[in-house]
Amino acid sequence: MNAQPLLNYINKYISLTEEETLFLISKVTFRKYLKGQYIVQQGDICKKQCFIISGCTKTFYMDAGGQEHIVLFAIEDWWTSDMGSFITQAPADFNVQCIENTELIQITYEDNEEILREIPKLERFFRKIVESAYAASQKRIIRSFSLTAKEQYLFFKEQYPTIEQRVPQYMIASYLGITKEFFSKIKSQLAIEE
Amino acid sequence: MNAQPLLNYINKYISLTEEETLFLISKVTFRKYLKGQYIVQQGDICKKQCFIISGCTKTFYMDAGGQEHIVLFAIEDWWTSDMGSFITQAPADFNVQCIENTELIQITYEDNEEILREIPKLERFFRKIVESAYAASQKRIIRSFSLTAKEQYLFFKEQYPTIEQRVPQYMIASYLGITKEFFSKIKSQLAIEE
DNA sequence: TAAAAATGTTAATCTATATTAACTATATTT
DNA sequence: AAATATAGTTAATATAGATTAACATTTTTA
Numbered sequence: 001m002n003a004q005p006l007l008n009y010i011n012k013y014i015s016l017t018e019e020e021t022l023f024l025i026s027k028v029t030f031r032k033y034l035k036g037q038y039i040v041q042q043g044d045i046c047k048k049q050c051f052i053i054s055g056c057t058k059t060f061y062m063d064a065g066g067q068e069h070i071v072l073f074a075i076e077d078w079w080t081s082d083m084g085s086f087i088t089q090a091p092a093d094f095n096v097q098c099i100e101n102t103e104l105i106q107i108t109y110e111d112n113e114e115i116l117r118e119i120p121k122l123e124r125f126f127r128k129i130v131e132s133a134y135a136a137s138q139k140r141i142i143r144s145f146s147l148t149a150k151e152q153y154l155f156f157k158e159q160y161p162t163i164e165q166r167v168p169q170y171m172i173a174s175y176l177g178i179t180k181e182f183f184s185k186i187k188s189q190l191a192i193e194e
Numbered sequence: 195m196n197a198q199p200l201l202n203y204i205n206k207y208i209s210l211t212e213e214e215t216l217f218l219i220s221k222v223t224f225r226k227y228l229k230g231q232y233i234v235q236q237g238d239i240c241k242k243q244c245f246i247i248s249g250c251t252k253t254f255y256m257d258a259g260g261q262e263h264i265v266l267f268a269i270e271d272w273w274t275s276d277m278g279s280f281i282t283q284a285p286a287d288f289n290v291q292c293i294e295n296t297e298l299i300q301i302t303y304e305d306n307e308e309i310l311r312e313i314p315k316l317e318r319f320f321r322k323i324v325e326s327a328y329a330a331s332q333k334r335i336i337r338s339f340s341l342t343a344k345e346q347y348l349f350f351k352e353q354y355p356t357i358e359q360r361v362p363q364y365m366i367a368s369y370l371g372i373t374k375e376f377f378s379k380i381k382s383q384l385a386i387e388e
Numbered sequence: 389t390a391a392a393a394a395t396g397t398t399a400a401t402c403t404a405t406a407t408t409a410a411c412t413a414t415a416t417t418t
Numbered sequence: 419a420a421a422t423a424t425a426g427t428t429a430a431t432a433t434a435g436a437t438t439a440a441c442a443t444t445t446t447t448a
Contacts, residue, residue, distance in 0.1 A: 063340040071332050084329030087322065093333060116321070120314045127310070127321040128281065130328055135278030137331035138265050139287060144338055145371040146257040149435070168395065177339040182435055184397050343405075362425065376405055378427050 003028060005053045006105050009077050013125055020119050027111040032103050039080070039096040039104075046085035046092045048106040052078050055102025056166055059094050060174065070175040073163050079129070080104075099167055149178045150186050197222060199247045200299050203271050207319060214313050221305040226297050233274070233290040233298075240279035240286045242300040246272050249296025250360055253288050254368065264369040267293075267357050273323070274298075293361055343372045344380050 003025045010016060016024065033039060033055070040046045042062055050057075057080050059072040071094065074080035085092035089109060107115065116123040143152055153176055157164055164172060173183035197219045204210060210218065227233060227249070234240045236256060244251075251274050253266040265288065268274035279286035283303060301309065310317040337346055347370055351358055358366060367377035 061336045061340065067340070069336055069339040071335055083325060084333065087325045087329065093336070116318065117314075120311075120317065123314065123317050123321060124310065127317060127324060130321060130324045131277060131281045134324055134328040134331060135281065137328060137335065139278065141265055141331065141335060141338070142255045142263055142287070144335070145263040146255065146261070170395065178434095179436060180396070181398085181437080185399095185435090188397080364425065373406060374426070375407080375428085379405090379429095382427080 002030060002053070003105060005077070006051050009051070010122070010125065014121050016119070016122075020122075023118060024115055024122075027115050028105050028107050030103070031106055033098045033101070035098055035101050037098050039098065040082050040085070040092050040094065042093060042095050043091050044085075045089055046082040046096075048108055049079060049081045049086055049112055050096075051105045051107075052076055052080060053103040053105060055098060055100040055104070056163075057096055057098050057102060058167070058171060059096045061094050068174050069177070070171055073160070073167060073171075073175065075163065075166070099171070144177060149176055149182065150189070152176050153183070153186055154190075196224060196247070197299060199271070200245050203245070204316070204319065208315050210313070210316075214316075217312060218309055218316075221309050222299050222301050224297070225300055227292045227295070229292055229295050231292050233292065234276050234279070234286050234288065236287060236289050237285050238279075239283055240276040240290075242302055243273060243275045243280055243306055244290075244298040244300050246270055246274060247297040247299060249292060249294040249298070250357075251290055251292050251296060252361070252365060253290045255288055262368050263371070264365055267354070267361060267365075267369065269357065269360070277324075293365070338371060343370060343376065344383070346370050347377070347380055348384075 006028070007016075007021060007024075010024075039048075039050060039057065052074055054076055057074045058070050059074070059080060059082065060068045060070045062068055072080070080096055082092040082094040082096065084090075085094075086109060116126060143155060147155065153172075156172065156176065169183060169187075170180040173180040176183065178186075200222070201210075201215060201218075233242075233244060233251065246268055248270055251268045252264050253268070253274060253276065254262045254264045256262055266274070274290055276286040276288040276290065278284075279288075280303060310320060337349060341349065347366075350366065350370065363377060363381075364374040367374045370377065372380075
């Protein structure tokens with residue numbers, strides 16, 4: 001089992017002892033998914049938090065009319081799950097699906113609690129990660145209220161330049177909260193402007 | 195200094211020893227604000243996290259055109275701050291303003307880190323609070339994409355029945371991401387429907 | 389390599405919500 | 419109590435973005 005990417009990621013911010021590292025490794029599992037497979041489905045209980053080693057996922061909500069609304073993309077070195085379902089162990093509102101073949105490290109709810117209880121500096125580290133995810137989410141709400149779709153797209157390109165290359169355009173439209181047709185129009189307008 | 199509401203709140207979920215309680219109390223400060231006063235202003239560094247004892251605040255972004263966009267209301271037993279600025283100690287994107295006379299307990303960034311380092315079960319507790327705030331924020335994004343303004347309003351009424359009574363209507367419109375005129379139209383439609 | 393499926397584009401028309409403006413009602417201050 | 423500021427409503431018009439539909443391109447599968 002190759003936990004090295006997770007350890008590298010953690011060691012960028014804090015240092016774990018040999019013993020802590022071994023304990024962490026003993027609690028996590030490695031898993032591969034193929035493109036198209038679901039990590040979590042709406043209605044399931046989200047049992048695991050996932051750290052992506054390679055690949056790409058989308059987290060989306062399927063509304064009553066069958067339309068997908070993407071909240072989040074995740075790539076290498078990101079965490080993904082349905083946080084709401086994971087923490088309450090209630091049925092998920094979101095789907096998490098692989099949009100590339102994806103390798104990841106999974107941690108169950110119980111193991112996560114145990115790891116963080118045993119290693120307080122990891123608990124501290126994760127608190128801070130969630131704090132910044134929350135802050136980013138609040139900023140995203142504001143952008144969706146105060147920017148036009150075109151402005152939001154330019155922001156997205158700038159903030160996630162690599163994701164735009166990796167995922168189909170209609171998913172970017174979904175992430176921006178617009179239709180693929182309107183997204184297409186925006187892109188052609190921008191192409192004319194320069 | 196009356197820290198009792200904060201202690202009651204914490205004790206609903208975890209129990210602190212006498213010693214831990216005294217340590218916590220020694221680190222926090224009490225403060226009153228008048229209606230209209232700002233706890234944080236856009237561009238300031240957000241130095242404190244606030245636990246509201248009484249009163250009500252709004253957290254909003256003022257866009258280039260001078261329009262307010264409310265991300266969050268907070269009332270008794272809620273936390274408020276500009277989380278992004280608080281954790282990075284970088285200039286705030288948001289304003290936090292009192293919309294009633296407000297009494298609260300403040301914790302500085304440094305004291306917060308110290309309290310959570312000293313009392314691991316509090317760190318755990320706060321990690322979970324932030325996790326649920328994050329999950330709620332993701333759900334809010336989805337609602338803004340998949341529901342009409344009228345549906346979002348009905349959801350808001352149901353989820354925060356007390357807030358609607360306490361704050362001016364134009365702020366609810368701002369929270370919902372619509373103009374006060376359109377909000378007025380929605381309400382009159384709903385009044386006709388029943 | 390042909391067929392099928394998935395993805396992306398263009399254009400016409402429609403709709404939810406914004407904008408503007410004029411007005412009414414409610415608080416706050418003098 | 420009058421004056422002023424703040425909040426809320428109504429209605430006409432304007433617009434960003436949705437919907438529909440037809441077509442073009444790329445990718446996957448047989």
